Amino acid sequence: MAQVTGIGGFFFRARDPDWLKTWYAEHLGVDSAPVWTQQAGPTVFAPFAAETDYFAADRQWMLNLRVDDLDAMIARLREAGIAVETRAEWDAHPEVGRFARIHDPEGNPIELWQPGSG
Structure with missing residues (x-):
């Protein structure tokens, strides 16, 4: 049986795409020129209820990016003047991993995830 083998792209509108x-590329290392080759690893594909408070109600999606060292990523982003939000309750399950959130310059939500051991 044919099946999907992974996410082939993530496309969204931007006021200034370039x-x-x-x-x-500069702040997250996502270099899409011409194609971003990423490391293999877990991907969560999860529709949420319309009423969720997991991310902003005025957004239809939130991009989740896996990171290998969340503390270093947070430090680098803050050094660049990017606001980073963390909450103890997001990290309540170490087997799942640790999380932080930022927004890109156009207000799109991005969740940074360092997977746990589970």
Whole structure:
């Protein structure tokens, strides 16, 4: 039986696509010129209820990016003047991992996830 083998792309609108592409490459290492080759690893694909408070009600999606060292990533982002939100309750299950949240310059929510051991 044929099946999907992974996410092949993530496409979204931007007021200034070239500048936003540069921002993602500079601050998150997502270099899409021409294609971003990422490390293999877990991917969560999860529709949420329309009433969720897991992310902002005015957004239809939130991008979740896996990171290998959340503390170093947080430090680098804060050094660049990017606001980073963390909450103890997001890290309540070490087997799942640790989380932080930022927004790109156009207000799109990004969750940073360092997977746990579970």
